[in-house]
Amino acid sequence: MRQTSANELPPANGELNSGEFGVTRDGGKVFLEERARQHESRSHVFCANSFDVEEAAMLTALHASMALRWDVPAYDVPVSRRRPELHQALETKPSPARGPGKPTIGFIGLGSMGLPMASHLLKSGFRVKGFDISENALRSFADSGGTAYPDATEAASETDVLMLMVVNIDQAHQALFERGALANSTRASVVVLMSTCPPGEVEQLAEAVIARGHRFLDAPVSGGVAGARDASLSIMVAGDRQTYEMSRNLFDVLGSKIYYLGERPGQASVAKAVNQLLCGVHLAAAAEALSLAERAGLDTSTVLEIVSGSAAASWMLNDRGQRMLLEDPEVTSAVDIFVKDLGIVLAAGSSARAALPLASVAHQFFLAASGQGSGSADDSQVIRAYRGMTAGQKEAKK
Template sequence: MRSIGFIGLGSMGLPMARNLLARGFAVRGFDLRAESAAALARDGGAAAASAADAAAGADLLVLMVVNAAQAETVLFADGALDALPAGAVVALMATCPPGAVEALAGRVAAAGRRFLDAPVSGGVVGASGGTLTIMAAAPRETFEAAEPVLRAFGDKVFHVGERPGQGATVKTVNQLLCGVHIAAAAEALALAAKVGVDLGILLEVLGGSAASSWMLRNRGPRMLQDEPEVASAVDIFVKDLGIVLEAGHDARAALPLASIAHQMFLAASARGDGGADDSQVVRTYLALNGLPRPPE
């Protein structure tokens, strides 16, 4: 597979497409923002005029879109699926509900194309550095055909199952833990702040203790900043924890911690912090405790 169509050239999609170019793939990309496709063209790719144009003649079509509804629109309403050659692979790499992924996969297969459920983790940093974690589910033959493309995106590529929807499930579990860990870290810092503990020293203590987590070490220092650079926004976890709860509902699985974390991210978004770094869910915890901002 050397000819790649790419739809969704946002903060993660564009660097992913650039990594394909660096590996020698031919990439034709489309985004609703014309300037993003133009940026890809300046780097040696081709700017497509539409989703169908990006898919035309491609061996594999990457969908790095916002959600399952957007993937459905791109594939069926905008003509991308019909533009793909028979037997080509559709790689859905966005975070979507497992049930929605399974339904999309069935429609793609019915049209004579193959489907790869391959959500990613690692954010903009991982997308730029080619160090994403990729959780791929598809029949082994489809996975192996697409694997060279996936390895242009990430250094941790896992075949997690033969059935589309299983990759989305693994990503859902990942996001459950990430969201709960961030919320728990924010709650802990808010308690310490309430009683006047030095939060910088607290993070040093916790970072080397059994209470530590990757999220605490990564997000904790940003929780002490007024306006940290946005690596992943609060509204991302509003969406992703919503997907977690939907998956739990479908599986009849009780997810009380995920539900509470989702409420805290929703509250942060409602306070006007939806576009802020996800570490800033701490502002909601501080506000609940009568502390309007992180202590200096």
């Protein structure tokens, strides 16, 4: 096996950059990138026989520094063949501010879900650079210990992974392309879209990202604000399997249930559409049931207690039911979010040639509530649409 010459290795210890990952980074990166060009292959799929054992050891260390789960075995270099200046650098202790192998994350979208998600990554030792169009969101993120930027391009600069938790696919396009985040992400090898978006449009976005030399994961979440706050989200992921495995440590920080749906971006978004179909229909049905009790003159709190403990119960009823009885509850997810999400559900059904009559009716009630001026109200206030249908009518006799 060919041995490396002294001038092929990175500079001696005095000139090596140990960096914030706690291992030699810049010198090793340049060295391995050159070796990659020589072998005409990406560094993460090099075979051991392409290197001598010392090069393989340095490759392993570099991949550890990138904090991604590269499929490269660790090699123990025999003492007789070690270069002291190289191994002294590799054995440098990690920075106390960050654990070894933690990537830098760019997080775009620091709203009611994005902010707690980004905060969990910070608490787990990742460096997180955040962007949001809201100044209040940026201040809250900075108060959590993150580095806030007023521009998506700056937040994406020199990041390893770029995560998006935005309102819709248009905002994702704006952040990545119009605001220049993707072009400035020189090290953002993985773009992770965690928003609820139309499956077909997610697939198109993935193609555009991949065409620019980046990786892409379709990774919508379920669990709402509560799940984001306590890191118990269900995360559905689709995309290149190796990229998913490399990024799994990030998902483990944010959720309690992680599901891999397949190689094609958009597949996870279809699964999320199925989830939102049930959520929307259950929520509309709960509102209809409680509006019936209300209209009939029953004590709605008592009725809610009865049905919540019966076979009629659902997660949405138990979570939203009490808020339906309040005049203006705190907003955890807005009516207009379900207008959007059920629109995505219906588009997915049309694409699959699947009839979705219940989803269609539920969508109409969310549209009605929004049209009445409740679009920014908590989604439990879809009950206002039912009340609006009977406004001015006499109540039934008690």
